[in-house]
Amino acid sequence: MSAPAPDVVIEVEGLTKVFGTRKVVDNLSMRVERGMIYGFLGPNGSGKTTTIRMLCGLLTPDAGRGSCLGYDILTQQDEIKRRVGYMTQKFSLYADLTIRENLEFVARIYGLADPVAAAAAALKRLGLLDRAGQLAAELSGGWKQRLALGACTLPDPALLLLDEPTAGVDPKARRDFWDEIHHLAARGLTVLVSTHYMDEAERCHRIAYIAGGRLLVTGTIGEIIADAGLTTYVVTGPQLDELSQKLQKTPGVEMAALFGSALHVSGRDAALLANIAQQFGAGAPQRWTPGEATLEDVFIDLMIRAGGAPL
Numbered sequence: 250m251s252a253p254a255p256d257v258v259i260e261v262e263g264l265t266k267v268f269g270t271r272k273v274v275d276n277l278s279m280r281v282e283r284g285m286i287y288g289f290l291g292p293n294g295s296g297k298t299t300t301i302r303m304l305c306g307l308l309t310p311d312a313g314r315g316s317c318l319g320y321d322i323l324t325q326q327d328e329i330k331r332r333v334g335y336m337t338q339k340f341s342l343y344a345d346l347t348i349r350e351n352l353e354f355v356a357r358i359y360g361l362a363d364p365v366a367a368a369a370a371a372l373k374r375l376g377l378l379d380r381a382g383q384l385a386a387e388l389s390g391g392w393k394q395r396l397a398l399g400a401c402t403l404p405d406p407a408l409l410l411l412d413e414p415t416a417g418v419d420p421k422a423r424r425d426f427w428d429e430i431h432h433l434a435a436r437g438l439t440v441l442v443s444t445h446y447m448d449e450a451e452r453c454h455r456i457a458y459i460a461g462g463r464l465l466v467t468g469t470i471g472e473i474i475a476d477a478g479l480t481t482y483v484v485t486g487p488q489l490d491e492l493s494q495k496l497q498k499t500p501g502v503e504m505a506a507l508f509g510s511a512l513h514v515s516g517r518d519a520a521l522l523a524n525i526a527q528q529f530g531a532g533a534p535q536r537w538t539p540g541e542a543t544l545e546d547v548f549i550d551l552m553i554r555a556g557g558a559p560l
């Protein structure tokens with residue numbers, strides 16, 4: 250990188266994108282500091298990919314302004330593209346090339362001075378030296394994603410934009426992938442990553458939740474949970490589905506949702522919810538226990554308030 254690394258890597262205000270008559274990103278402002286892992290969450294079609302594409306200079310916003318890596322997103326898109334690693338949802342490698350050949354090929358596309366050495370360094374870093382001669386098609390889904398991540402980091406970008414990089418990957422491989430993201434961040438790389446998985450959201454330094462193109466909340470997980478001001482009870486026992494339906498129609502209950510064998514019941518008025526807990530709990534076969542609101546409780550509540558289907 251030739252330009253000095255700014256401490257604020259992404260700073261945008263009022264980003265808006267309209268496709269046809271639909272505003273898919275609506276007046277979105279955000280700020281991401283260097284070295285941060287910033288999670289982007291939201292339902293399908295909420296505008297995450299469109300936002301990412303505006304940030305890295307692939308799409309021009311219809312309104313709004315801002316900078317990415319210190320470059321203007323409206324006028325310096327080429328500078329941004331050169332310094333960003335972007336792993337798209339459909340990122341794919343050549344199945345009939347070996348792992349080493351894939352990395353060398355990508356290194357050549359990026360115009361790196363020594364593609365062979367760059368690929369060798371990436372193989373070592375990714376722990377793939379033993380398998381360098383194996384065809385990419387033979388890798389498991391998790392390893393394919395790690396290889397794709399390695400390919401995106403070949404030109405030593407200052408910012409990584411990862412669009413649902415672990416969709417459809419098993420939990421162990423997702424965990425390994427996230428370990429790699431943390432290693433990269435520890436080396437000073439900034440990472441913006443979209444995901445639908447709550448456990449992944451919990452591994453981010455900060456998260457933003459976007460629905461209907463609008464950024465509804467942003468902050469650390471602790472801040473987001475605290476700001477939501479939800480009181481939550483965890484209900485266990487029989488007939489939880491029936492109880493959930495009754496509670497959803499009860500004033501004072503903002504959210505009632507089943508998580509495995511427990512029903513989470515949340516509301517903003519703590520006193521009212523305590524009354525509801527007493528009223529529904531008295532003599533009932535279910536057990537009501539005061540609990541802590543989880544990130545998922547908060548997101549479901551946000552979705553309901555935003556007028557959408559819960560997740």
Ligand SMILES: Nc1ncnc2c1ncn2[C@@H]1O[C@H](COP(=O)(O)OP(=O)(O)OP(=O)(O)O)[C@@H](O)[C@H]1O
Nearest residue numbers: 268269273291292293294295296297298299300338
């Ligand atoms: N080039 C385009 N032309 C028209 N509509 C588009 C275009 N790109 C995206 N859209 C629409 O914009 C909306 C937002 O899409 P986007 O891909 O940004 O959402 P997302 O949050 O990334 O969704 P997902 O989680 O499913 O990937 C969707 O309704 C999508 O169909």
